[in-house]
Amino acid sequence: MNARSIIDGFDYRRIPGHDNVTLNVAIGGSGQPIVLLHGFPQTHLMWRQVAPRLADDHLVIVPDLRGYGASDKPVEADASTYSKRTMARDIVSVARELGAEQFALIGHDRGALVGTRAALDHPDAVSHLGILDVLPTLDTWDVLHGVDAKVAWHLYLMAQPKGLPERMIEAVAADFFASFLDAWDPSGTTFEPDVRQHYVDSSVAAVPSIVADYRATAGIDLEMDRADRAAGAQLAMPVGVLSQDWGAQLGFNALDLWKKWAPAATYEPIDAGHFMAEEKPDEVTEFIRGLVQRKTH
Template sequence: MTGTTIDGFDYRRLPGEGGVHLNVAIGGAGDPIVLLHGFPQTHLMWRHVARELAGRYTVIVPDLRGYGASGKPEETSPDTYSKRTMARDIVTIARDLGYERFSLIGHDRGALVGVRAALDHPDTVTHLGILDVLPTMDTWDVLHGVDAAVAWHMYLMAQPKGLPERMIGAVAEDFFSSFLDAWDPSGTTFPPDVRRHYIDSSTHAVPSIVADYRATAGIDLEMDRADREANTRLAMPVGVISQDWGARLGFDASALWRKWAPDASYQPIDAGHFMAEEKPGDITAFIRELVHRTPARIDSGTSAR
């Protein structure tokens, strides 16, 4: 890894939904795997895993819209940063690279985009890997009482446009640094240059990051509810790897995921939230096992949207 790029990977700017250009790292050769990052990170969180996977696969690692070096359109409607729009970004750039079908692995925010992509494009996403997050609808359902304070930032960024952006912008470095500190129990996961990159990238993207989270409390939640009412299920092999943060909040993450994917595998991991950087070997092994599974024939009840 050199600076803010992944060694051995080529970089392109590719148009996503509505002409928003994404910064995309591409490496390796073979069946395609798309890796989507979380908050408050960029595609660089996958640097260790991507290099390992590139020995056998074509690995596509974008910055999500609103993050890193990708385009940051103004939030002109609730759909600007909906996970449906962000999922279309990913499907569009993969097709631009010549791939109509691909495995999709997401962490945190990227996993929410991945879930929406798999629900909306079941014939495109062949395998879905999810790192340390719940579906949008279930996230809000399990947060209650004092324990919901763990997600205080979600409630702040769910507020109407204006005040959250000003509040976070006033202390942006402290705000984003607090998550890198709180969610990294070892305190050694991020080299100084990578930590600096995450902070700088995030402080320059406050409006778009807030818009991403605001969508999760609005339009994304509506989409999840509509799919739940329609009994829409994830039709491809699904693997989930997560900390056991359900123990504190009183829920069973594996049971919640199986409402969406009855045959989903669930694997706990002894790691912090930034597990792809803390334990890249474990995450690489998780991905390799997942993409080797034979897709099951399950009626998803969806068509591309």
């Protein structure tokens, strides 16, 4: 790792996750544990401005998800390799290795999907769940209709059977990943040039695993969500959602969708682009602080 791919003041360890997969993990501070999970097409570095603020009074654990950044990128042996259930097991294992049997879990984008699955599968481990700018897997697919669904074109591309999506993306990988950093950053000022390059380079090196992550969301993850919905599974821990108003374009109410999973969930809008933790770190930090102060049942 070079100096621009680490969070200043944090220690780094390689920690075993699930099934012999090792994650790159940044660790700082002490106190009530908080785990921060990144989104696409990023790495744990997206939390570089939030994590040090939280480390003033929390143990802050910031991993690269399996398949991303400097974490292991196992070959997609079957659908479970990059299922959110498997990725959630990674995170619970890492937290326990660091002595955190229970922790608050904050996820952005892909990381929020992992966080939601972790909260469903390991409710005794996840004390609080924070969601940044994403919907649950099942509800994401349900709200994508007609021409407005073109905003999520990459979901459909990476949902295709193994082989063709990987080859298509690898042919123009740098342009592919950079296009999301640019399209979802309206100001064009959120990323320092070297950070932006780190995200592009890290993603280019991880095409097969990133595609496998997305493919799982259109298959095995969706099946798990459907099974949980049919069984009436719900999240009892405090759940907070911080999001742009995607619903205005696609015709849904984000809070209503999250309340199907977490009846007591709260929702806060934010005047920021998708990469809100980097665009407005103070607001995101305060959101997290407010969430983890909420009493658990």
